[in-house]
Amino acid sequence: DTEVTQTPKHLVMGMTNKKSLKCEQHMGHRAMYWYKQKAKKPPELMFVYSYEKLSINESVPSRFSPECPNSSLLNLHLHALQPEDSALYLCASSQDPSGTSSNEQFFGPGTRLTVL
């Protein structure tokens, strides 16, 4: 299995809803990432998990809450979002967070989120 999967593909939610985005990989990768991408802009890093521990939080508002239950799964819990949070949310994984081996990131297809 050489892919990163994300569910759901599309999500529409109100500002008072609570929802979760899910990401899964079975490549044995030990680093997992969440990115936010607005239209016609590059991906912006939100969070990095290395060996299931949060290693980077790019000053993301607390209405976004990441969780890494195990080495294959990464969740992003959403609560009280704003319309400007509407974007494509991308998950990625890479093999070795701190080593010297080839370390390209594999991206999932993304979740298109719309906040009403």
Add this chain to the structure above:
Amino acid sequence: EDKVVQSPLSLVVHEGDTVTLNCSYEVTNFRSLLWYKQEKKAPTFLFMLTSSGIEKKSGRLSSILDKKELFSILNITATQTGDSAVYLCAYKTSYDKVIFGPGTSLSVIP
């Protein structure tokens, strides 16, 4: 402040042309430079460069890194309409942080 600059931001060429995309960076804790192609969905990985002067090739695409002058180029020869996409350059730091440049939007017309 770390930053990645790409040029041009957009480019229109005819099929069969050769294009060169540029990426320059000013970063701390540089570890590697990455090139991605993004069509309608997620970015797909093209190259990872860590050493200066060593060209990486994949079919009609090639890339090289100059760590002294802090830039990289991506070449595409004999372009095809399927090469139309946004090409993203990103750097990766020692702390596993990945920062993307703004991208170059390439349109290849028949």
